[in-house]
Amino acid sequence: MKKILIVGNWKLNGNKKFLINFINNFKKKKKNIYKNCNIVITPPSLYLDAFNYLTLNENINLGAQNVDVNVFGSFTGDLSVKMLKDVGVKYVILGHSERRINYYENNFTVLKKFILLKKYNLIPIICIGENYDEKKKKLTNKICINQIKIIIKKLGIKSLNNTVIAYEPIWAIGTGKSAKPEYVQNVHSKIRSYISKYDKLISKNIIIQYGGSVNEKNAKSFILQHDIDGLLIGNSSLKLNSFIKIIKEVSNLKN
Template sequence: MHYGLPSEAKATIEKLIPKVADSPARVIVAVPYTALEAAQAVSAGTAVRLAAQNGHEADQGAYTGEISMKMLAQMQVAYVLIGHSERRTHFYESDDRVNAKLKAALDWGVRPIVCCGETREERAAGQTRDRLKVQIQKAFEGIKADSLCQITLAYEPVWAIGTGDTATEAQAEEACAYIRALLEDLYGQAAEEVRILYGGSINADNAAGLFAQAHVDGGLVGGASLDAEAFSQIAGGK
């Protein structure tokens, strides 16, 4: 819930735009619903793209407080986060719910960024691969290969979100490589269409090393994205 006021989002994006104008990375900023319209106005025609932080799978209905994928599409919001660890933890979003949201986003032409990752307890118990396998298989149930080019996956180990604990380069590479292998089991060569990001306490000091890993295509940046200077340094790292 950062920069939810239109004026806050506008000011932050205005600072970011000139800093990432020549970045080789695709820069996407996920802003709260309340600031989407203002963010769209200031980012139009620039290198900064926008995402919603969440979206509901139903087109309409008695879901007070929810924003549907249909609404996002009609607002011309290009991307949407699905299954972020905070949504899974605090709002009990299940793997089946993530699958429903993914299907709805694809149906409406909103590009999904689907998050997955294990808890600290699961990693300690040696269950990282088991958890990722369940999350990926359930999320992609019923998803056709020709939709893969629209999808981005973000590996975000829950134990590294907002804790200051970052996965090592080897840990990030191992997990992202395994996710790629899971997709290849499901889709074969078409799995290469999916971008795989790492997310979890990324900062300007560790980004380049993480992004240099063979199976890490970029980053899902959390707290460091709130500062335009730090975020632009990270965006230049890939």
Template sequence: MRKKIAAGNWKMNTTPAEGVKLVSEILGKVSEVEGDVELIVCPPYTHLATILDKVKGSRIMVGAQNCAWELSGAFTGEISITTLKEMGVTHVIIGHSERREFFHESDEMMLKKVRLTLSHGLIPIFCIGEKLAEREKGIQFEVVVKQMEKVVYQLSEDDLKKVIIAYEPVWAIGTGKTATPEQAQDMHGFIRNSISKQYSSAVANTIPILYGGSVKGANAKEIFSMPDVDGGLIGGASLSVSEYIEIAKSF
């Protein structure tokens, strides 16, 4: 059985005090989430230490929203994977569409980040997905497989088994648009089949693939019912305790 995952990406939202309040309220509701659903919160860097301390001993894991592509050095404003590991972070989001678009991160840089993350025992949540214009042209599958070829397919089989993939239809992030459950399944199924061809079906069936396009409590159950959708990388809805818990209960 693949992992069921509800990962909340807080992005550049909440102050440190607001972040502690949010995670404290989530902790108060965690008992409502039945089964072995993995709960991950990814706050801004400034909150990591206090939130890690707050969730200690609970089922909530803490991820970072990004990491540097080098271990140390003259990289002002970046954060090292060694720092994240020492703090107790377990996951790192890499290749988010916002990092690609606004910060012009290259495939080479993302591959370095994934390899560094894996080599230090942390789990990459690697993001892929197409823009609206690409979907309208009907080239969404070509775009996604190219993104995988540049990063995912550069990994050994053993390393790939440790990766979480998040499919983000970029056109559905923060726009209010959502892919239909069928559209989500079509892409998730394509991604899994592509991994199967590159590696094996045994490997492909171990990889959790999350949906990252405006998941809400109202649509999560239907989306998560699709056979190749293993959870969500949740943006805005993860800032609401009731929405995040409702999504986590949707499995």
């Protein structure tokens, strides 16, 4: 039985006080919300260590928003996979559209980082998705498949074991205009059937999440779709009450 994967991506938000309040209140309110959910938070990297320390005995996983392609050396400002592992990180977001757009990351950068995560047994969350123009031109499926194809071609399908795919249409991120659940379902099923051409079991087991303006009102409608196995949540993960509500709403839907 696959657990529903709920990831809260804090992006460049929060501070020490926010972190402590969030975790303390989470501990108080979390009762019974885990049943069928796997919960991950990706705070800004500066706070990873503190987050890990404050949640040591909690059923909450730590994720990073990014990793460098180098493991050590003269790379001022970067963070390596070994450092992330050292502070308890289990998941790492790769190729988020904000990194692709603002830092010119491409599918090849994602591939290099993916290789490192696999080597160090961290779980990649590969973000894929089209922009508004591409959507209008009906290029969504092609764009999404291309974003994972490079990994399958270079490393083989088995590399997708213990990997998460997050479909985040760029036009839906932070806009308050989420994609329609049926639209997302259609994209997810195309991704799954592409993977199934290589390996049926991996295609069945791989977690494909949706992200883009998910909130407590629409979360359930996504998880009710057959091929949506989780949610990658930005803004609503910063509001603890909303985040908890989302988890409660969806946690029993796929039993």
